[in-house]
Amino acid sequence: MxxxxxxxxxxxxxxxxxxxxxxxxxxxxxxxxxxxxxxxxxxxxxxxxxxxxxxxxxxxxxxxxxxxxxxxxxxxxxxxxxxxxxxxxxxxxxxxxxxxxxxxxxxxxxxxxxxxxxxxxxxxFVHHPQHAAVRRLLADGAIGELRVLHAAFAIPRLPDDDIRHDPVLGGGALWDTGVYPVRAALYFLGEELRVEGASLARSAGRAVDTAGTALLSTPQGVAAQLSFGLDHGYRSVYELWGSEGRITVERAFTPAADHAPCIRVERGTGTEEIRLPPADQVAHAVRAFADFVRVGAAPDQASLHQAALLHAVRQHASVLGP
Structure with missing residues (x-):
């Protein structure tokens, strides 16, 4: 073709x-x-x-x-x-x-x-194979029944003139780094998530939110605790905590193409580290889009659910800081 x-x-x-x-x-x-x-x-x-x-x-x-x-x-x-x-x-x-x-x-x-x-x-990040591997572990009962998802993505302070500090251009932590943990919650917990509470904070001198947290839940009682920011030590991680153990993935959202992922599975019997070959999620994303175009795929419905959750986070959020 x-x-x-x-x-x-x-x-x-x-x-x-x-x-x-x-x-x-x-x-x-x-x-x-x-x-x-x-x-x-x-x-x-x-x-x-x-x-x-x-x-x-x-x-x-x-x-x-x-x-x-x-x-x-x-x-x-x-x-x-x-x-x-x-x-x-x-x-x-x-x-x-x-x-x-x-x-x-x-x-x-x-x-x-x-x-x-x-x-x-x-x-x-959803195109990186490490997350599908984590889904398989969950489906196989590797950590029992899922109880909580913790996800965080934050980056160090940006230059003062970065567009992500400009509210007119759609700046702010929620729209930038907040998308990642929200999408991770959707990826692992499904579309019935609802926002229970949230906060957005501004660093001194900023006109946009530079940090945020959110608490989400499913109808089955699984919680998602999310954190994100633009003025932090770098953090890119999620942890799935179940009735029998935990799965942790570091460098979860923006790994380099040569990064060899390590999925850490902790259970009562010990800790297992599952190492995967490097994968270029950018190349995977480009290839996936080309395939969507070729087959005339319908628009990505995950974007609708993500938009609803981001809107709900902003609606629920208390605003902190100067």
Whole structure:
């Protein structure tokens, strides 16, 4: 089959550092063009990956030699340009969060479904094989009946001018690092989660939340305790605690491609470390999107449940700090 022809709306760091190299090296994908509102930036980025430069996002969407677009723009711009891409008949891979409003996410997912276009939120960690291996352990009863999920993702303090500090652009810890533990809870506990309580905190001098916690639960009484932040020592981990033991995965959400995962299983009889071969979750995410486009897959329903939970966290949250 012919490769999926992709255009990119924007020259964000994650696009240049991770996604464009993965697209350029995947035979199922043809990286056709990169667009920017800055012509020089578009040219510099496109030259680095052997594709064409386009001055302006609308100009890229008007091209007939592109099947799909990747949207790595700031979160607050996703809704506008995802909708424009769908209106132009393009499949869409958008950075997380898909949008910052639950109702808008629902509308765009409905639009994509009606047009039979793939709409995928780029939550890459779910494509890493280590998490499927953990699911199999749970299904096999490795730790008995699941009681609690603990998940945390936080990164060190960002430069003052980073867009994640700008509320106008959809900044804040919830939209950035909070997506990961929320999606982990959905991945392991299912779609019936509800938010029991939450808090969001601001560091001094910041106009957005820089830290947060949330408590979720399932109808069966399994709890999820989540933490996230933009002003912390680095942490990327989840722990599943059952009636007979625990499963822990470190470097859970953004492992390097050469990282060999270790799943730690602790039971009364001792601790077992299950080591897996390295896997490039970025390459897996790109390949999965290409496959979705090829088969005309329906929009990713997990994005709807994630949007609902993120909305509920914000609605429930008490705001702490200056």
């Amino acid at each position: 012919d490769p999926v022809r992709i255009g990119v709306l924007g020259c964000a760091d994650i696009a240049q550092r991770r996604m464009l190299p993965a697209m350029a090296s995947d035979p199922k994908v043809e990286l056709v063009a990169v667009a920017s509102r800055d012509a020089a930036k578009a040219r510099a980025t496109a030259d680095g990956f052997g594709c064409q430069a386009v001055h302006g996002y609308a100009e890229l969407l008007a091209r007939e030699d592109i099947d799909a677009v990747y949207v790595p723009l700031p979160a607050a711009l996703h809704a506008q340009w995802v909708e424009a891409a769908l209106n132009s008949g393009k499949h869409v891979l958008a950075e997380k969060p898909l949008t910052t409003e639950q109702a808008v996410t629902e509308r765009l997912v409905g639009q994509a479904a009606a047009a039979r276009l793939a709409l995928v939120e780029n939550v890459m």
